[in-house]
Amino acid sequence: MIKKAVVLFSGGLDSTTTLAIARAEKYQSYAISFIYGQRHYHEIKTARRIIQQFDIKDHMILNIPLSNIGGSALTDEIEVPKNRPEGHLSNNIPITYVPARNTIFLAYALAWAETLNAFDLFIGVNALDYSGYPDCRPEYIKAFEHMANLATKAGIEGQKFCIHTPLIQLTKAQIIRKGIKLGVDYSITHSCYDPDESGRACGYCDSCLLRKKGFKEAGVPDPTRYIKDK
């Protein structure tokens, strides 16, 4: 019997690894990506390229009005903070936090899953090497899953939605090592919050720093194209 899964997919390092894990676990994947007025719109172009390397059943790209709501450096005209020296990550919840973003993403994924008769959702959240976002923590995911089963027709008819978070307890280095074992080509994945027009990474935002640190700790050459590179 075919097991279907809806996979939240941004084209970044974490969600690409998550897609590879769903594939390794024999799920037929339906990827969902969001255009939400993010500065890193480039990630959608990347997502399309990566998708071609996977045997995906369908890829839904939804244009959602998050920038109307605002409140984040990722959707507003607020400067994305750059951390110097390298390796210094900001504490607390950063201004790149987008209010209720994962809740909105998961809500759409849940809606699509229900129409597909898919009861497995994958999201590449990570509670260790992460940026301090509240909606990446295990207790949040568990609460969303509980809510999802009460929210839906499928849920009250006895189906059980399960939200898989295969990366949640991994360090960035462990994620990278896992992905490489599963054949992920990280050279085309994209993490930077503030890339240039050709998609090269800034090298200094939280997301770049976490990614760099991950490759370093994994002992794997970092294939990312940075702006400072020639």
Place this chain on the structure above:
Amino acid sequence: MIKKAVVLFSGGLDSTTTLAIARAEKYQSYAISFIYGQRHYHEIKTARRIIQQFDIKDHMILNIPLSNIGGSALTDEIEVPKNRPEGHLSNNIPITYVPARNTIFLAYALAWAETLNAFDLFIGVNALDYSGYPDCRPEYIKAFEHMANLATKAGIEGQKFCIHTPLIQLTKAQIIRKGIKLGVDYSITHSCYDPDESGRACGYCDSCLLRKKGFKEAGVPDPTRYIKDK
């Protein structure tokens, strides 16, 4: 001190009454409405007219891509069921159910609330005279509220989001009586799933039947314009 609230507002009987209740409870209201490819797009026009009668701080109308996902007679090219004879309501969850709709709506409302520093959300769901939707039940709302407080920066910083459902245990007749006491003009509210171009109600969908029954039981003349009316 000003108490701010985000109120989910469709222009229908229930959400208009909810807006009147938030006003009576001295909240400064921020109304949020959604265009989601619904057949009853007319309700947004109605919503705008009603808003003018309330002292609303802001009204956000978001165009969201629910029809891409499908799975409902309200967003797809599926015929809205008509029930005859009048008064006979369908059992089970009807095909007008939109997968995860209230979860998506509440997720946006939560995002906006967080940016506004508003910790009170109002939604006019109703668990008695309702259409059998799972995401209108008290246990669902409670689960969403719990999740919301884990999802957000405000939540983990000690604020507490509260989802108010002032209609949840009322019959349609009780809602109408309450609204009339609060000065609601129901002649411009709109409930029909399948109105004609001028906004007249079909009179036979679940929503029309519930509304008709409500006015009858409340002993109040039904001010709705029906298609069969001259």
